[in-house]
Amino acid sequence: MDTHCHLQADRFIGDVDLVLGGARLAGVERILVPGWDVESSTNALALVARFPWLDAAVGVHPHDAANVDDAAWRGLAAQADDERVVAIGETGLDYDRVFSPVADQLANLRRNLALALETGKPAILHCRSADGRRDAQEALVAELRLAGFGGAASMAAFGERPPAIIHSYSGPVDFARAVVDMGLAVSISGLAFRAGEEATAEAVRLVPASRLLVETDSPYLSPPGAPRKRNEPEWVRVTAAWVADQIGSDPRTLGDALVRAYDLVFPRAGRAATGG
Numbered sequence: 016m017d018t019h020c021h022l023q024a025d026r027f028i029g030d031v032d033l034v035l036g037g038a039r040l041a042g043v044e045r046i047l048v049p050g051w052d053v054e055s056s057t058n059a060l061a062l063v064a065r066f067p068w069l070d071a072a073v074g075v076h077p078h079d080a081a082n083v084d085d086a087a088w089r090g091l092a093a094q095a096d097d098e099r100v101v102a103i104g105e106t107g108l109d110y111d112r113v114f115s116p117v118a119d120q121l122a123n124l125r126r127n128l129a130l131a132l133e134t135g136k137p138a139i140l141h142c143r144s145a146d147g148r149r150d151a152q153e154a155l156v157a158e159l160r161l162a163g164f165g166g167a168a169s170m171a172a173f174g175e176r177p178p179a180i181i182h183s184y185s186g187p188v189d190f191a192r193a194v195v196d197m198g199l200a201v202s203i204s205g206l207a208f209r210a211g212e213e214a215t216a217e218a219v220r221l222v223p224a225s226r227l228l229v230e231t232d233s234p235y236l237s238p239p240g241a242p243r244k245r246n247e248p249e250w251v252r253v254t255a256a257w258v259a260d261q262i263g264s265d266p267r268t269l270g271d272a273l274v275r276a277y278d279l280v281f282p283r284a285g286r287a288a289t290g291g
């Protein structure tokens with residue numbers, strides 16, 4: 016499975032069906048296509064209309080936080096009720112590149128988190144600090160607590176299900192501990208292989224199997240061996256094999272656990288059969 020794959024990105028125009036064929040041949044049974052702004056959220060749903068075995072998420076990325084006005088947000092939020100939308104996102108905080116001012120990122124994060132609680136669909140969270148810093152992680156944990164995640168609000172909306180996912184995990188080990196304690200799920204990407212991200216190996220071992228996920232973040236974050244120009248969902252197997260190593264599992268057992276975790280975190284009534 017690939018919990019985070021931007022198949023609606025420009026780089027997939029023209030051959031998305033071949034990319035999906037490659038993913039199926041590699042054994043990928045679930046793919047979640049998250050939006051990052053209004054248009055890409057609409058396009059995620061359009062892709063699920065074409066390929067019913069995919070799932071969509073709608074939301075606004077911190078990079079685009081300053082570019083979505085209230086009317087556009089209302090349009091996006093209305094799409095969240097669609098049964099093919101299994102999560103809200105991606106949203107979060109990026110204090111590394113700061114393409115949108117921090118105040119806009121916080122306002123954007125708050126309304127995405129509120130929509131997750133309102134719909135009972137988990138929030139997909141991007142969280143990045145500049146090298147050697149942890150201010151985004153600290154701010155995100157504070158915002159989650161303020162919104163009631165890990166407390167009564169998320170318990171009422173989600174029960175025992177994870178109310179949010181830390182996508183493309185990055186950060187110190189105690190950040191993993193904090194989000195796992197709040198009941199969140201954690202998704203590992205090709206970022207784990209980069210210098211400076213060594214803490215991810217230890218973070219992986221803290222996450223309960225039922226909340227441990229993997230992703231490509233295609234077309235970005237190619238793991239070793241994948242084409243640098245365009246990552247694709249089939250390369251999730253490289254990251255999954257690495258995760259299996261970290262937790263001392265064999266890849267096949269982990270693969271089964273990952274699909275079970277995906278279905279627990281992103282339940283979808285009438286999920287289309289994958290065709291085996």
Ligand SMILES: [Zn+2]
Binds near residue numbers: 019021049232
């Ligand atoms: Zn992404």
